[in-house]
Amino acid sequence: MSGPDLTVLVQRALQEGLPLVARPYAALAHQLGSSEEQVVAAIEELQARDLVKRFGIILKHRELGYRANAMVVWDIPDQQVDAVGATLGEEPCVTLSYRRPRRPPGWNYNLFCMIHGTSRDRVLVQLAALVQRHRLSFPHQVLFSNRCYKQRGAQYV
Amino acid sequence: MNTLSRQDCALLNAVQRDFPLDSRPFATIAGRLGMTEEAVLARLQQLEAGGAISRFGAVFRNGVAGASTLAAMAVPGERLDEVAAQVNGVPGVNHNYLREHDYNLWFVVTAADPQELALRLQAIRDATGLELLDLPMEQAYHIDLGFPL
Numbered sequence: 573m574s575g576p577d578l579t580v581l582v583q584r585a586l587q588e589g590l591p592l593v594a595r596p597y598a599a600l601a602h603q604l605g606s607s608e609e610q611v612v613a614a615i616e617e618l619q620a621r622d623l624v625k626r627f628g629i630i631l632k633h634r635e636l637g638y639r640a641n642a643m644v645v646w647d648i649p650d651q652q653v654d655a656v657g658a659t660l661g662e663e664p665c666v667t668l669s670y671r672r673p674r675r676p677p678g679w680n681y682n683l684f685c686m687i688h689g690t691s692r693d694r695v696l697v698q699l700a701a702l703v704q705r706h707r708l709s710f711p712h713q714v715l716f717s718n719r720c721y722k723q724r725g726a727q728y729v
Numbered sequence: 730m731n732t733l734s735r736q737d738c739a740l741l742n743a744v745q746r747d748f749p750l751d752s753r754p755f756a757t758i759a760g761r762l763g764m765t766e767e768a769v770l771a772r773l774q775q776l777e778a779g780g781a782i783s784r785f786g787a788v789f790r791n792g793v794a795g796a797s798t799l800a801a802m803a804v805p806g807e808r809l810d811e812v813a814a815q816v817n818g819v820p821g822v823n824h825n826y827l828r829e830h831d832y833n834l835w836f837v838v839t840a841a842d843p844q845e846l847a848l849r850l851q852a853i854r855d856a857t858g859l860e861l862l863d864l865p866m867e868q869a870y871h872i873d874l875g876f877p878l
Contacts, residue, residue, distance in 0.1 A: 586786040589785055590784075612750050627748045632782065669870040670871075
């Protein structure tokens with residue numbers, strides 16, 4: 573009889589995006605036939621369940637002039653990858669630092685980090701500084717992106 | 730083009746995380762920055778219209794709120810636009826980028842659970858006739874605080 577519960581509907585709305593209006597939670601409540609208090613409570617519940625990594629305005633780097641976006645992939649010995657990943661993750665210019673599985677023989681990189689910058693040269697300078705400062709003498713490759721076919725939020729529900 | 734003033738940077742740094750849950754959250758943010766609610770909303774709406782804002786919402790945690798992976802494909806140059814469109818046609822695909830490498834198409838695939846994710850990856854293989862690297866996140870070393878400007 574009933575559809576998905578309010579928390580799921582609110583999560584879906586947060587994936588799609590709320591309107592930029594003075595009372596966004598009231599606007600969403602109106603759309604869902606709920607109340608502002610219930611919508612806020614549902615967001616708080618999602619946060620309390622630790623499902624939300626970040627709540628706010630999500631930007632498009634490219635449109636803001638950060639046109640160079642480099643994914644740097646590293647082949648780090650397994651016993652060192654956690655330490656190096658954490659070190660890179662603390663750097664302000666690094667926006668992501670993840671460990672992923674190797675897929676030999678064609679793909680032997682196990683650490684991925686993302687560096688955004690206003691130009692390709694600036695990104696390479698930042699990377700060179702990281703390599704030198706942390707003595708990162710590991711094989712790595714820089715994959716610049718030159719085109720975005722799609723950027724949107726993940727849709728889990 | 731969205732040229733950012735110092736005030737824009739302060740505003741965008743203030744709205745990317747820990748967004749207030751007050752009834753009038755933009756008024757709360759405006760108060761912190763010494764701006765008016767109207768000015769904050771007007772500038773954000775302008776940036777949104779200019780394409781600088783992806784959305785006002787939440788980034789959910791991988792794995793907890795569903796299953797996801799990063800996938801890569803080596804696509805022949807002459808098929809790039811066609812394959813990118815085929816990949817984008819599969820539900821749950823986001824962040825689809827062309828990158829300079831033999832593995833030149835990189836995208837994230839999300840689903841409600843691992844079974845559905847496996848079906849979506851297979852749908853991509855079937856639609857494109859190409860193999861893909863399936864590179865799920867094993868460990869995150871960085872907390873997403875947004876993008877400092």
